[in-house]
Amino acid sequence: MEDISVRHVRKEFSRYPALHDVSLDIEGGELIALLGPSGSGKTTLLRLIAGLESPTAGQIFFGEEDASAKSVQDRNVGFVFQAYALFRNMTVLDNISFGLRVRPRQTRPPKEEIRKRAMELLELVQLGGLEKRYPQQLSGGQRQRVALARALAIEPRVLLLDEPFGALDAQVRKELRKWLREIHDRTGHTTVFVTHDQEEALELADRLVVMSQGRIEQVGTPDEVYDRPNSPFVFSFIGESSALPVTVENKQLWVGGRAIGLAAPEAPEGVARLYFRPHDVELVEGQACLAGVVVASRRVGGTRRVELEIGGDQGLVEIDLPFDHPAGEKSRIAFRPKRWQLFPVAAAAG
Amino acid sequence: MVYDSRPAPSAPNVHVSATTERASVRMTLIALAVAFMLLVLVLPLVLVFSEAFRKGGEFFLKSLTQRDAVAAIQLTLLVAAIAVPLNLVFGIAASWAIAKFEFKGKAFLITLVDLPFSVSPVVSGLVYVLLFGAQGLIGPWLKANDIEIIFAVPGIVLATIFVTFPFIARELIPLMQAQGNGDEEAALSLGANGWQAFWHVTLPNIKWGLLYGVLLCNARAMGEFGAVSVVSGHIRGKTTTMPLHIEILYNEYNFAGAFAVASLLALLALVTLVLKTVLELRFGDELAATRRH
Numbered sequence: 099m100e101d102i103s104v105r106h107v108r109k110e111f112s113r114y115p116a117l118h119d120v121s122l123d124i125e126g127g128e129l130i131a132l133l134g135p136s137g138s139g140k141t142t143l144l145r146l147i148a149g150l151e152s153p154t155a156g157q158i159f160f161g162e163e164d165a166s167a168k169s170v171q172d173r174n175v176g177f178v179f180q181a182y183a184l185f186r187n188m189t190v191l192d193n194i195s196f197g198l199r200v201r202p203r204q205t206r207p208p209k210e211e212i213r214k215r216a217m218e219l220l221e222l223v224q225l226g227g228l229e230k231r232y233p234q235q236l237s238g239g240q241r242q243r244v245a246l247a248r249a250l251a252i253e254p255r256v257l258l259l260d261e262p263f264g265a266l267d268a269q270v271r272k273e274l275r276k277w278l279r280e281i282h283d284r285t286g287h288t289t290v291f292v293t294h295d296q297e298e299a300l301e302l303a304d305r306l307v308v309m310s311q312g313r314i315e316q317v318g319t320p321d322e323v324y325d326r327p328n329s330p331f332v333f334s335f336i337g338e339s340s341a342l343p344v345t346v347e348n349k350q351l352w353v354g355g356r357a358i359g360l361a362a363p364e365a366p367e368g369v370a371r372l373y374f375r376p377h378d379v380e381l382v383e384g385q386a387c388l389a390g391v392v393v394a395s396r397r398v399g400g401t402r403r404v405e406l407e408i409g410g411d412q413g414l415v416e417i418d419l420p421f422d423h424p425a426g427e428k429s430r431i432a433f434r435p436k437r438w439q440l441f442p443v444a445a446a447a448g
Numbered sequence: 449m450v451y452d453s454r455p456a457p458s459a460p461n462v463h464v465s466a467t468t469e470r471a472s473v474r475m476t477l478i479a480l481a482v483a484f485m486l487l488v489l490v491l492p493l494v495l496v497f498s499e500a501f502r503k504g505g506e507f508f509l510k511s512l513t514q515r516d517a518v519a520a521i522q523l524t525l526l527v528a529a530i531a532v533p534l535n536l537v538f539g540i541a542a543s544w545a546i547a548k549f550e551f552k553g554k555a556f557l558i559t560l561v562d563l564p565f566s567v568s569p570v571v572s573g574l575v576y577v578l579l580f581g582a583q584g585l586i587g588p589w590l591k592a593n594d595i596e597i598i599f600a601v602p603g604i605v606l607a608t609i610f611v612t613f614p615f616i617a618r619e620l621i622p623l624m625q626a627q628g629n630g631d632e633e634a635a636l637s638l639g640a641n642g643w644q645a646f647w648h649v650t651l652p653n654i655k656w657g658l659l660y661g662v663l664l665c666n667a668r669a670m671g672e673f674g675a676v677s678v679v680s681g682h683i684r685g686k687t688t689t690m691p692l693h694i695e696i697l698y699n700e701y702n703f704a705g706a707f708a709v710a711s712l713l714a715l716l717a718l719v720t721l722v723l724k725t726v727l728e729l730r731f732g733d734e735l736a737a738t739r740r741h
Contacts, residue, residue: 177633177634179633179634183630187652196640200639249638
């Protein structure tokens with residue numbers, strides 16, 4: 099149960115910055131997701147924590163110890179690679195026990211002990227009986243489990259996973275997600291995993307680290323990040339979102355010269371951008387509200403998602419309606435966001 | 449006679465692949481290819497063996513066991529035994545550096561590795577003469593210190609190493625590039641040191657490609673003529689390798705003797721070919737050569 103502390107880390111690849119001054123504190127035993135689009139620097143941050151890359155500036159602490167000076171071998175991290183990187187010339191058992199077998203004589207457990215431990219791990223990842231197989235003879239999900247068992251075998255201080263479910267199909271991915279959570283709860287390792295799948299991050303992680311363009315945008319529990327995004331980027335990256343340009347005047351929001359019935363006593367006067375979730379709206383009649391004409395509609399699971407053109411050419415937004423709502427093309431729909439956030443226009447553009 | 453207005457049944461609708469030519473075109477092309485192969489490849493090979501036995505089995509054996517022939521065979525084996533392991537090490541080192549690391553001058557290094565392929569072997573031999581020969585750059589110093597390189601075994605070994613250098617590196621570079629660094633990183637993250645990662649992970653991943661390269665390198669090392677001819681000095685029984693010995697016999701109109709020794713080299717080529725084919729069939733996906741297309 100080791101704390102990890104990333105302090106003012108910067109990383110450049112041949113003068114192209116991949117991370118700008120990133121700081122992050124991870125508590126012992128936490129399950130953390132690094133979430134972001136490709137190119138956001140999430141994998142770079144993970145590799146820096148592992149010691150597979152060294153920071154251009156800044157430090158990384160494991161507990162009280164400065165790990166940045168240590169090589170990957172000495173950091174004792176369990177790293178699960180995106181493509182698993184299983185050793186193809188070794189059996190499953192040899193793969194799992196590799197980390198123990200390459201230890202120097204003084205710290206290497208006896209052969210029988212190594213075998214016993216590898217077999218236990220094989221049971222832990224529910225692959226008992228497959229110890230003599232080679233990686234090529236396993237399915238993607240099984241390889242993933244072997245990779246995890248191999249990383250756990252060295253009794254790592256922290257467990258790091260790079261897109262652990264990236265190469266698996268949706269069904270297997272869901273199962274493994276649940277299973278990884280169970281393993282984590284049982285072994286209690288401080289775990290950091292990288293993903294671009296927000297659903298995966300929301301479901302699995304204790305806390306999310308949302309990254310974009312080499313910077314951390316927001317850190318928080320899934321609830322915090324989903325309900326109180328601190329930037330337009332986080333709002334639109336996590337979950338569904340609709341956005342609309344609005345004007346703040348007399349502590350009210352206005353769209354196309356009409357008050358829409360949302361009060362904003364704190365917001366500065368002038369133009370801004372309104373963000374809300376398509377499912378977080380209420381249909382209203384005869385009051386100040388947003389109104390638009392349906393231009394497209396499609397069935398999404400148990401609801402109907404309609405695209406509305408807001409009156410006066412103000413733009414398109416999406417909202418969810420009950421699946422049996424009679425709205426058809428060209429129907430006029432009036433609604434008001436139940437929960438929403440305003441962001442200044444400059445931030446929204448960036 | 450039964451009158452039937454229906455059209456006569458046409459030939460069954462045979463599926464023809466879009467890339468298939470007419471039968472006549474196919475036959476012509478195949479015949480051309482076979483004729484060419486027979487003329488250029490098979491016939492000479494058959495001739496080598498038939499010429500070798502022209503004066504009977506006894507003469508054949510005598511030609512191979514004659515003192516100079518034995519010396520030539522021994523020298524060839526010695527040269528290959530030095531050049532191939534050295535190129536094995538150089539080849540792995542060069543391809544390791546090129547495939548797994550980014551550094552300045554990498555493109556230049558790749559070009560340099562390929563140089564022996566693009567330079568005429570005679571020229572590479574001459575370069576060594578210019579460097580180590582009596583009138584060469586460091587020739588006088590070598591002479592003063594009693595070190596013989598040109599017209600001696602070290603020169604032959606050097607020339608052979610130069611000529612056969614690309615075989616192993618060329619085979620390994622694309623293979624290692626395709627495999628990437630993932631496995632090595634995994635080994636290191638599990639606590640392995642550099643040597644353990646190389647020995648337990650890198651080497652097993654490239655072993656069949658490496659064997660393939662060694663095979664080709666060895667065949668060329670034993671058969672090299674041009675570069676070796678320039679630096680050898682053709683001292684009979686001392687600095688003649690098998691190809692040089694064959695040339696000497698041939699120039700002395702001892703055709704049967706020349707072909708007897710040549711048949712050994714041809715045999716080596718055949719064995720190499722068989723092993724190479726076996727490797728390609730069995731481990732094709734682990735060889736760069738069969739992967740390129």
